[in-house]
Amino acid sequence: MGALSIGIGGAAGDGLARCGDILARTGTRLGLHAYAYNSYQSVIRGGHIWLTLRMGEDKVRSHGDHLNLLIALNQDTLERHAPQVEAGGWIVYAADRLTCPERLPGKDVNLLGMPVKELLKPLGKVPPVMQNSVLVGAAAHLLGLDPAVLEGVTGDIYAGKPVEVIAHNVDATRAGHAHARQHTAALNTGWAFSRTARPFLTGNQAMALGALAAGCKFYAAYPMTPVSNILHYLAAHGPDFGMVVKQCEDEIAVIHTAIGAGYAGVRAMCATSGGGFALMSEAVGFAGMIEAPVVIVEGQRAGPSTGVPTKTEQGDLNQVFGASQGDYPRAILAPVDTADAFGSVAEAFNLAERFQMPVIVMSDLALAEHYETVEHTDLDWDMPIDRGERVDDVAEADGYLRYRLTPSGVSPRALPGTPRAAHIAASDEHDEAGILLSDVFASPPMRRKMHEKRMRKLEAVAAQLPPPERYGASRPEVLLIGWGSTGGVIREAVDLLSERGVVAGQMQVKYLLPFPTGAMLEAIDTARRTVVVENNLTGQFARYLRAETGHRAHGLVLRYDGEPFTPGYIAERAQAVLTGRSQPLALSEGEARECAYHYIRSRLGDMAWPATLRRVGEHVYGEPAWEARLEGRDDGHDMGLLVIGADTGAVLALHHPIPRTQEAAHGHA
Amino acid sequence: MATLELPIETYDGPVDPDWCPACGDFGVLKALKQAAGSLGIRPDDMLVVSGIGCSSNLPGFIHAYGVHGLHGRAVPLATGAHLANTDLTVVITGGDGDGYGIGLGHMLHAMRRNLNLTYVVMNNQVYGLTTGQASPTTGLEVVTKSTPRGNPELPLNPLAMALAAGCGYVARGFSGDVAQMAGLIAGGMRHRGFALVDVFSPCVTYNHLNTYPYFRERVYKLEEAGHDPADLAAAMRAAGESERLPTGLFYQVERPSYADREPALADGPPVKRPIKGNGDAFRSLIAAMC
Numbered sequence: 006m007g008a009l010s011i012g013i014g015g016a017a018g019d020g021l022a023r024c025g026d027i028l029a030r031t032g033t034r035l036g037l038h039a040y041a042y043n044s045y046q047s048v049i050r051g052g053h054i055w056l057t058l059r060m061g062e063d064k065v066r067s068h069g070d071h072l073n074l075l076i077a078l079n080q081d082t083l084e085r086h087a088p089q090v091e092a093g094g095w096i097v098y099a100a101d102r103l104t105c106p107e108r109l110p111g112k113d114v115n116l117l118g119m120p121v122k123e124l125l126k127p128l129g130k131v132p133p134v135m136q137n138s139v140l141v142g143a144a145a146h147l148l149g150l151d152p153a154v155l156e157g158v159t160g161d162i163y164a165g166k167p168v169e170v171i172a173h174n175v176d177a178t179r180a181g182h183a184h185a186r187q188h189t190a191a192l193n194t195g196w197a198f199s200r201t202a203r204p205f206l207t208g209n210q211a212m213a214l215g216a217l218a219a220g221c222k223f224y225a226a227y228p229m230t231p232v233s234n235i236l237h238y239l240a241a242h243g244p245d246f247g248m249v250v251k252q253c254e255d256e257i258a259v260i261h262t263a264i265g266a267g268y269a270g271v272r273a274m275c276a277t278s279g280g281g282f283a284l285m286s287e288a289v290g291f292a293g294m295i296e297a298p299v300v301i302v303e304g305q306r307a308g309p310s311t312g313v314p315t316k317t318e319q320g321d322l323n324q325v326f327g328a329s330q331g332d333y334p335r336a337i338l339a340p341v342d343t344a345d346a347f348g349s350v351a352e353a354f355n356l357a358e359r360f361q362m363p364v365i366v367m368s369d370l371a372l373a374e375h376y377e378t379v380e381h382t383d384l385d386w387d388m389p390i391d392r393g394e395r396v397d398d399v400a401e402a403d404g405y406l407r408y409r410l411t412p413s414g415v416s417p418r419a420l421p422g423t424p425r426a427a428h429i430a431a432s433d434e435h436d437e438a439g440i441l442l443s444d445v446f447a448s449p450p451m452r453r454k455m456h457e458k459r460m461r462k463l464e465a466v467a468a469q470l471p472p473p474e475r476y477g478a479s480r481p482e483v484l485l486i487g488w489g490s491t492g493g494v495i496r497e498a499v500d501l502l503s504e505r506g507v508v509a510g511q512m513q514v515k516y517l518l519p520f521p522t523g524a525m526l527e528a529i530d531t532a533r534r535t536v537v538v539e540n541n542l543t544g545q546f547a548r549y550l551r552a553e554t555g556h557r558a559h560g561l562v563l564r565y566d567g568e569p570f571t572p573g574y575i576a577e578r579a580q581a582v583l584t585g586r587s588q589p590l591a592l593s594e595g596e597a598r599e600c601a602y603h604y605i606r607s608r609l610g611d612m613a614w615p616a617t618l619r620r621v622g623e624h625v626y627g628e629p630a631w632e633a634r635l636e637g638r639d640d641g642h643d644m645g646l647l648v649i650g651a652d653t654g655a656v657l658a659l660h661h662p663i664p665r666t667q668e669a670a671h672g673h674a
Numbered sequence: 675m676a677t678l679e680l681p682i683e684t685y686d687g688p689v690d691p692d693w694c695p696a697c698g699d700f701g702v703l704k705a706l707k708q709a710a711g712s713l714g715i716r717p718d719d720m721l722v723v724s725g726i727g728c729s730s731n732l733p734g735f736i737h738a739y740g741v742h743g744l745h746g747r748a749v750p751l752a753t754g755a756h757l758a759n760t761d762l763t764v765v766i767t768g769g770d771g772d773g774y775g776i777g778l779g780h781m782l783h784a785m786r787r788n789l790n791l792t793y794v795v796m797n798n799q800v801y802g803l804t805t806g807q808a809s810p811t812t813g814l815e816v817v818t819k820s821t822p823r824g825n826p827e828l829p830l831n832p833l834a835m836a837l838a839a840g841c842g843y844v845a846r847g848f849s850g851d852v853a854q855m856a857g858l859i860a861g862g863m864r865h866r867g868f869a870l871v872d873v874f875s876p877c878v879t880y881n882h883l884n885t886y887p888y889f890r891e892r893v894y895k896l897e898e899a900g901h902d903p904a905d906l907a908a909a910m911r912a913a914g915e916s917e918r919l920p921t922g923l924f925y926q927v928e929r930p931s932y933a934d935r936e937p938a939l940a941d942g943p944p945v946k947r948p949i950k951g952n953g954d955a956f957r958s959l960i961a962a963m964c
Contacts, residue, residue: 034964202964210963217956220949222938223758242959244937246951247944249757254783258750261743265723265754268741269762270945273754291744386956390949420945421739421755421762427717429733429740432726438688441734441742445692
């Protein structure tokens with residue numbers, strides 16, 4: 006069997022992340038590949054959190070389209086996700102706390118209701134969150150995970166907690182595992198379990214490790230989702246590597262401290278999201294002007310404005326290209342997966358120092374926060390380091406020119422402190438010595454030559470960058486073109502299309518600037534149709550591709566609801582492009598259900614849930630609509646009909662039910 | 675002025691300043707050179723960082739390493755350079771618009787962090803480079819190009835602000851007294867932590883109110899008035915004076931600087947350490963992810 010998907014749902018504060026962590030690490034320690042994506046909301050408690058963990062023997066590159074095993078930590082999760090479990094799958098929940106309505110699970114879906122209270126009784130008085138460990142134990146049995154490894158991982162995950170907390174959790178997983186084994190057989194996964202553990206980490210962690218391996222000695226940040234975890238990780242571990250980690254008062258200070266440190270001679274990095282990058286943008290051009298190396302991570306999230314702070318998007322391309330006034334040299338890299346996130350940061354430092362310029366690494370929430378197994382060799386401590394041309398001393402007689410006009414555009418750098426090389430690095434245009442071209446010392450030709458010198462550096466950058474990675478058929482019927490973090494999911498979409506008989510290929514662009522125009526044109530020529538796949542509303546990359554190559558993609562697969570792509574989503578829409586079908590923008594049934602949940606949660610509390618949905622034609626409400634039948638959580642009583650416009654998404658009506666007393670009176674009449 | 679360890683010519687810059695003749699900033703440039711000379715700081719070990727404005731052009735007129743930064747951003751730029759190489763003597767030079775206007779937020783945080791930086795603000799109470807608009811220290815009801823009907827805003831009191839922000843070295847100089855100012859700047863450079871030296875530096879072109887004679891009539895020296903720089907309350911009272919204008923060292927207190935508390939600096943400046951860190955520490959981080 007291939008990869009299996011495990012969904013864990015609950016409210017914030019339910020301890021869901023730990024459940025996922027324990028299961029995933031048990032699997033990865035046993036040699037499985039894993040990929041985990043957490044849909045969460047920016048709240049401390051409450052709200053619905055949904056974690057998808059996909060594991061298998063082969064490399065897993067996305068969280069997928071399937072659900073084989075559901076672990077429900079609350080009623081909400083059962084209601085929302087039980088219908089998604091596929092045939093042969095399992096639903097694991099605390100049977101003494103939750104009820105799974107019979108009509109929810111599909112055909113051949115198995116229920117494993119755990120007597121949690123009874124199983125926990127031997128442990129004495131334990132907090133309710135201990136149910137998680139029981140359910141994890143049961144799920145581990147279904148997946149055929151070695152209980153000894155599970156217990157070891159549980160102990161590691163709770164390391165640092167009081168001894169009895171660790172012991173209770175280990176006991177609870179053991180009890181859950183034993184009970185499940187007594188009552189059902191494990192799934193036939195066919196997994197051989199090589200027991201060779203791979204690192205399981207997020208894109209943020211990969212970038213932080215990349216910075217450490219690259220010898221970065223200065224990291225500055227202002228807290229902002231989705232990159233705050235780079236700050237946390239480096240604040241914890243950076244000092245062990247001689248790295249100064251500085252939280253600043255705002256992003257303007259962040260980038261300037263990083264540029265100051267880079268100018269002074271250390272490798273310096275900062276990270277932010279779109280809003281913070283907007284504040285940084287003037288300084289990006291400043292770094293280009295004074296030719297100071299700096300690495301900037303831009304972890305995109307759903308914009309504009311504060312947007313959807315905890316959801317993903319690839320919507321900042323226009324901003325990053327447009328950052329800062331004037332023309333200046335810079336490189337923009339967008340790592341294509343977790344392993345590449347490590348290497349890209351390391352590469353960014355080499356480019357930044359060799360060419361003395363800002364290098365921007367574009368990530369997004371999906372890459373930054375999802376966990377994925379990578380190979381040990383992907384995280385190479387001994388990566389090459391290129392610090393660029395430097396001057397360490399200047400003879401008495403030789404004048405040093407910081408901005409010497411050279412054929413390559415690169416002028417050897419003297420760090421402050423270098424004997425006899427004092428100079429000024431100026432934000433204003435300047436001459437070779439750094440003297441400002443002010444009103445007094447105006448010089449149009451010097452301005453021209455200095456401007457050309459800086460921009461000339463990009464020719465060498467372009468020449469050394471490898472072409473984009475190609476995957477799939479060499480002469481595809483459809484070439485999927487993506488950029489950045491979608492490398493893995495588009496590759497899985499190509500495989501899915503191939504299974505469906507569509508000859509598909511992939512071109513994943515990592516180097517956005519300088520743009521690989523020649524390689525892109527060659528790739529485009531091999532394909533009958535091109536489809537650009539990106540996580541934004543307007544197709545920002547598709548427009549850029551057209552500007553750089555003159556090629557207009559035959560179709561776009563876009564997503565901008567805050568969720569990352571899945572292979573099925575891409576494949577289905579790419580096929581629609583091939584057959585000339587337009588993609589409807591109307592709400593799907595699943596989306597209508599989520600709209601109903603949002604309405605209920607924000608207006609009616611937790612009293613009701615949308616038990617059934619029915620689509621009605623436009624003759625009733627003026628547009629096609631979804632009618633959601635609301636039922637009481639407690640006893641299933643009728644709480645009315647919520648009508649949501651399928652086209653607009655508007656709440657068109659909330660029909661209240663006939664009050665029960667009145668109903669009873671009618672009954673008697 | 676104390677004897678110079680290095681002659682003042684050591685710091686002569688590549689070009690002469692393009693300031694207006696008699697600009698107060700000439701006095702500051704001279705005082706800065708004297709201060710550096712008195713401490714014997716080699717030009718190669720000194721970094722002068724500025725933002726944008728007439729006074730922010732100073733790094734171009736002194737022989738030392740310099741960064742001419744963006745408007746208002748000298749403090750974070752200097753912060754990064756300082757933390758990367760704590761062996762450098764880092765001085766920030768700029769004006770009241772740059773430091774107390776657009777860059778004020780950075781300055782306040784640098785003060786409470788006690789970063790080892792000396793900030794000399796050439797306070798001329800007007801925007802000079804942009805030809806005469808009101809600045810954060812322009813007086814109430816003063817007419818400028820941007821306040822033709824009189825400035826409706828109260829001026830900022832930079833010294834009181836610095837004292838409130840926890841700045842450990844607060845001083846005021848006057849361009850008409852280079853020797854006193856040089857001593858104050860040198861004191862700031864010696865001070866372990868953030869030092870603010872606010873300077874009355876008249877703009878002879880766009881400020882016809884706060885002129886040399888205006889200040890000469892009003893200034894008096896705190897050190898001659900029996901002021902105790904260890905007395906915060908007395909410093910706050912002196913900062914509040916508006917009829918007579920005290921100059922000199924208002925306040926000084928010694929506490930550990932930011933660098934003293936930074937664990938990553940325990941083994942010396944990051945720029946002087948090997949590029950590669952601890953491979954074993956890296957491998958144990960990877961092991962923790964398995």
